[in-house]
Amino acid sequence: MPLVRISLAWIAICFSWHAFADFPTAKSLFEKQEYQLAKPRLEKLAELGHVEAQFLVSRIYAEGLGTEIDINKAYAWTLIARDRDHPEAAKQYLALRRKLESRRDGKEAFSELNSKFGEDALFGNLYPIANRFVVGSGAKIKAIRQDEPNFPSYFERGGVSAWAVVHYDINEDGKVENAKVIASFPVDGINEYVLRAVNSWRFEPPRDLYGDTMRLEMQLHSFQINAAQGSQSRRFNRDNQEYLDAIAAAARAEFAEYQYLYAILAESNILKTENPLEWYQKAAINGHQTAQYRLAQCLITGNGCDKDRSKAINWLAVAAEGGNPKAAYLLAQELLDSNNVNFEPRKAARYLELAALQEYMPAIADYASLLAMSDDPQIYNPNKAVSLAEQGRAIDPNHPDLLSTLGVAFIELGQQGRGEAMLQQAITEARKRNWATQNFEDLLLDYQTSVAGMN
Secondary structure: OOHHHHHHHHHHHHOOOOOOOOHHHHHHHHHOOOOOHHHHHHHHHHHOOOOHHHHHHHHHHHOEOOOOOHHHHHHHHHHHHHHOOOOOOOHHHHHHHOOOOOOHHHHHHHHEEEEEEEHHHHHHOOOOEEEOOOOOOOOOOEEEEEEOOOHHHHHHHHOOOOEEEEEEEOOOEEEEEEEEEEEOHHHHHHHHHHHHHHHHHHHOOOOOOOOOOEEEEEEEEEEEEEEOOHHHEEEEEEEHHHHHHHHHHHHHHHHHHHHHHHHHHHOOOOOOOHHHHHHHHHHHOOOOOOOOHHHHHHHHOOEEEEOOOHHHHHHHHHHOOOOHHHHHHHHHHHOOOOOOOOOOHHHHHHHHHHOOOOOOOHHHHHHHHHHHOOOOOOOOOHHHHHHHHHHHHOOOOOOHHHHHHHHOOOOOOOHHHHHHHHHHHHHHHHHHOOOOOOOHHHHHHHHHHHHHHHH
């Protein structure tokens, strides 16, 4: 567990946060001599281990491009890039070494940067160790209804071939949310049929180790229609390969969105020979926030890479500070765990607020609850809790957690009867949704006992 604390300190100290830009975007700014825009973007990518970005950052400091010349920093970044086998770094290193006013200062600058962003630091704090991806091997969940898509009968008669990959979430009620076709071929060919099917799926409410209901994010499912061999099938195979080759070309050209897409296709076995983790990591290093979140999932579950809680938290921090609401929410859960050495409720409140501002429902519910129940005066704000919970009820009017938070907040504001009624309503709604009710019942009993004691 101490490793996790060291890791969070490392991530807080090391990284500077700016708007997302993948390497082609940042490099384009550099080539257009828009160095003040390019510099922060390239530095962020360099800090995540993008070798070409590291070399360009060394040039920025060596040549004073959009900033003052800093030979020590240039020397340090050049050494880091050289250690990662950048083809031009060795030559630049020799030139910069002659320009150093103090060899000791240069070595100190390198030592400081290398301890944060060098190869050993990144492999120790961020980069996962690969194992095998197994689609559907995440949290155990029982399907109540999981119908296959109802494709038109003429698909079979016409020899239609197609595939689609879908991401979806499962909420605390076991219902599907946010179903989205990530990729398909022919493009949009079967999207409406697979989305209709996925949105109709129902599962038993997912539960954590304590039996409380929970969400499952970014579940993955692929659909394929394979026609019998013939001219239609051969044409599909040819066109499909051209489509996949185009995605591969964009991924290898370092467009982060396509690197992420390529990873999904590999994980879904649409691509048979690629390693999904390799491409998720490339996209994550290239600044893709969802890929960063996906790496954190991998490190938490052990599906696709070895489990490593410390690295997972670091990737969540990177993605959360970049604006990803799901990462911010998961990171907040870690910071709110009183059994965790990283217990930091104030920092958790900040991450929950970031996610709530993007209308991410789990964050709205948890942030409102924290505001209503915290014993920290810098967090406690029952009036704000009421406002936020009502905002959430515009999305889900009878959400048990929101009703419970309103109940607590009203009691904290001196409205005992109204608060108890809300808590009772939360219990009723939780039963309807097949949620565990013990926590809601305990809250109601505690407040009723407190009032009885006062009388």
